[in-house]
Amino acid sequence: MRVGVSGFVPARLTQARVLASLTRLDLSERIGKSSSSISRWEKGESAPESEALESISFVLGFPVAWFTRPISSKPLSPVFYRTLASTSSDLRGKAGTKMDWLQEIAGYLSTWLDWPELNLPTHKITDHRELDFPEIARTALKCREMWGLGLGPIADLSMAAEGAGIICAHVQQGNTKMDGLSQWDESQKRPFILLSNDKSNYYRSRFDLAHEIGHVVLHKNIKTFDILHLKEIEGQANYFASCLLLPEELLSVELPRYPSLENLLSLKRRWKVSVAAIIYRAEKMLLIGEQEALRLRKSYSARGWMKGEPLDNDSQLESVRLMPRAINALLEAKIKTKTSIVRDLMMPVKDVEQLCGLTDGFLAFQPKVINNPLPKLKSIQDDSRSNIFEFKKKD
Template sequence: MPVSSIASAQPRMLVLARESRGWRQGDVAKEMKALDGRDDSKISQAYVSRAESGKLIVSGERLDLFAHALGYPADLLTLDEGEVGAGPGLVHHRKKQALGAPELRRIHAVLNLTRVQLRGLLGDAPRVADLKIPHITVDDYTSPEDAARAVRNEWALPRGPLSSVVTTLEAAGGWVFSRSLIAPAVLDSGNESVPVDAVSSCPPGEDPIILLNEGTPGNRQRFTLAHELGHMVMHPVPHPDQEKQANRFAAEFLMPANDIRDALAGTIDLSRLLDLKEQWRVSMWALLRRAHTLSAISDWQYRTLAVEMSSLGYRTTEPVKLDAEKPFAVRAAVDKQLSQGRDIESLAQATLLRTEEFSRLYLDLNPLEHPNRPIRHLLPRSRHEQ
């Protein structure tokens, strides 16, 4: 095991690395003791706690032991990194309020480390976007719907359904990553709150980042992405009604009132909602709520259709599965680096990842399926998964 003899760990990076794995301090201590292999090892949960609080210096062999246990290069743990959290670098997430604090901390840690990886990947060649994400203040005079219309106008988007929300976000300088955030739940589109489908941040001076939860149903994905865009446009600081505002923004951004009103004229039934779903590429539930919001149907019609859809099981599984949109910009950046002579090992080093994890996250490669690749370290699983 190589020894990092000069550098020492930054306490907050020890925390982020651990939380990104979904581990507790005791999990780290147990892994480190197993790797250390000495009967008289002094490593314990208390030792990890003191290291993370900055009460002791972690360097040399102990730094390498931490890195090996957590499955990251030691250079990551020594990084002095500004963290995105509350305030100007607010992290937004479309989630149920019941999500536990440990899960939420892991998701935020993954987002922060993704920011580190992106900077390492781009190096001195930041991406030049055709568009930019504007910041619009919502108040008594400007509604979320006004903000959505302003963004569509500024970006000169065509009327009607968008061909791709992912491509639109990437054209505006956003980076969309597909990441395993939490086990995706069933559709449940009848509810306003949903499991974590995405998390985003748009701190000043940095490119916007959206982490899209792997496995998010295509029926919900476009609305989720538009919801996150709404946060980045309207909420540079927290707002008590930000989730409702982001939902209103997303509905207008994906289904502009002036464009969809005619399509909602006449009889609205399940067959009509299904046709509109294939055209607008959003869930039947989103279309039903939109019809109600625009007064295309009465309260009684809304409740009747909602009961009918629920009785048919459409809360969890709607007819006609929509294909999920795929991000392109991140993979294109990796492919460009590879085409210019970089190799996977050097890109992994630049992004402060081990080669195997970089391959899995950025090239969709499983090291176990590519036996010709050297496997230096297989990532440890969470104790909860064992």
């Protein structure tokens, strides 16, 4: 009787398969096994034999040891995706896997490092329907107060979030439909935010981050929700983001009574928030009426700004600092080497580099340069005539 590999971890197979964009049927055809076998392995009902696991390792590009790497158990917590409704489950699965890896890497680094202490507003609301717009606005203002941001434009939202103990990362999703996701890791008692940088839009990225901070703060205690309520929950996070980025007290003073798009561009430059978001915020605050908002949106659309606003390409995305500084701290203290970090995590190097905010190739293996051997001529000293030969003249 053949026995499956001891210590096989089903979730590792699922992660590797999802990252490879393969269905169970795809994988079964490539390794010559039934899709029902793949399903049983991923459910933990059985384990693949060593030959099958070697085939899986070859097809998915992960070492055999990856599939026996333990995963720490943690209480389930909902993942909030900032995405379009048309986004495929495959893309969601990839993003969810990368979120799992970000949390795993952070847990690994916490063996030697302490993350910043959490500094977030708290409440005990377990049903999103208990939240109203005034409460959301107060919570956003509380964030600003706790983070020492005052009421003016936020110079660097990423730095503020990381300083409050939120671990953030930017990744390439290979698709512009996925903007970001957030989740509380209950075992580490810390929130994580993963943003897509596929659009490379500084203003959009800041709003996405503010949106995810909204989920982290407002929806921490919401453990389950019906998909029918998703639009309402996303609306709450959007409103939080607009309140966080554009406080009512100052915006109400700076916004003209009958603003033009040129006025709004000036505010965009100052507040680092898109024109579309400013129109949204102004309408919610009743600083402009419904007809005035409609007029601005029609003009906005007529100028082709739906595809991109002026100034969008003038700024680079905000950088994450916490994860790359953590890696560098271990390297500088000689606690770990680049090679040992890659070996310990067993994840694809490019994914680790992205999740840790490192430059491409930072952790890649660099072979030692071997000096090209060359012979050297001995130096000849001319201190005697013993090496000089005279030719005699012929008679």
